[in-house]
Amino acid sequence: MAVHGRRRRRVWAVVAGVGVVLALAGYLTVRFIRSPVSDGCTAHGADGSTVTLDLDQASHAATIAAVAHARGLPERAVTIALATAIQESKLRNLSYGDRDSLGLFQQRPSQGWGTSAQILDPVHASGEFFDALVRVPDYLGLPVTVAAQRVQRSGYPEAYARHEGMAATLADVLTGREGPGLSCTVGGAYDSGASGGGVATEVEREFGGTPTPLPAAGGGVTYSFEADHAAAGWSLALWLVCHATRLHAASVTFDGHRWSSTASDRGWTRTETGPGRTGTLTVALKR
Template structure:
């Protein structure tokens, strides 16, 4: 017959203490690993498999919601339409992330409003004007281009010259995100901007889409007679990628289901395929962009 197990109080005290210490270390390690994983999950955009957009440039990937990337498309698109360098987009995006998290919000500190938290009382415009993303973005650039040396200046210092914020050091915290988004949307980084989206729930308002392209990018698009395809012929491959990735950023707003640039295509999907540009069997040429729209039934 085997020997009876000793009672708890018969265990050597030192061994018990060592066991408790070891258990505590193991628990602490599990908590630390879990905390790190949770922090990584939070910083990477809390991707739970729903709609999301990524911008990848220079080995950096940043993650935002379709709403945020839509606003980013407006901000960088207007910079391109005004003939400004990608650096302008970087500064504007970094500023908007700090001020509003890239959302067109109707509240803020005191009377601050919109993407850039501009204040009517400080002469930025009426509340209605400031809450128009195109207006607020253009007014931001109107001031930016008057700042001496803005093209090569430090993001924090240049943005502060425009915004006159009470927290001037915060803008530089978002330069990495601003650079990745601006690099893709300006066309410097091809095939870097993607969005995973659910199926469209409404048809494409072609007049709204064509109007956005004209007002923001200064471009004229052609829409097919059946309202299924939009096409543009651009002056360079870089501009084609700028427009193509702008259309992906605007895909949720305008119910776009596919974009083709040269020999690569992005196809709207709620799964992993929505997060990549793939080779296409029907290339359109290095200077051409096409978008597949959702026609009215």
């Protein structure tokens, strides 16, 4: 009886040990392994429309909107550019294409859009598209597909029209008119090492004349927006969320709302205290 009792205790000890190992493995899987399925961004338009993108697509869409903002271009220009990029590359920065076509807009070095390296820079590619678009007479009054075709000279000129609804929703949200109308879910397990100076440099590069950043606690960055520039503040806040993984953003706070990388599945939550109650936008960085 004593022998059987000791055997039973050893069996239960082994079972318990295996259970602890499995539980620990499950915790580590959830805590440290990012799921490519769950990561992504969702935009909600004023008309009830919804657009879902993965993080790569969302970062490119946000960059297109930022470059338009830097040039002082209206939302309609953003819609045209997004519809074009969705058709040409599905918002991917492609390193290949028809003949020598490359990048978000499938621009060709042989046609004067820049070098291959320049075209593969989404900021340059977006700027080149907008530079060509504003040279189209009455582009704001043209149908999206016509305006896009005047720039692209595509072999499928009607194809841009099918993406107008999706592009219009993204433009509506990414230009900041809908406040916290977009949120991203991120795994959060990216390396630390970003600096406030690096974030400010990237913001200046894409947004151009954004207000001068101020240092924030923990090496983050703070921007201040007047009450009548709330849309510009939200445009930057959403851009920061779309680029959170690359910028190592731990949280973004603006206009009484906060997005946190560690609770990104909750989206934007209300905050009644601390930064972000007025026109102050603060991005805190992972350390």
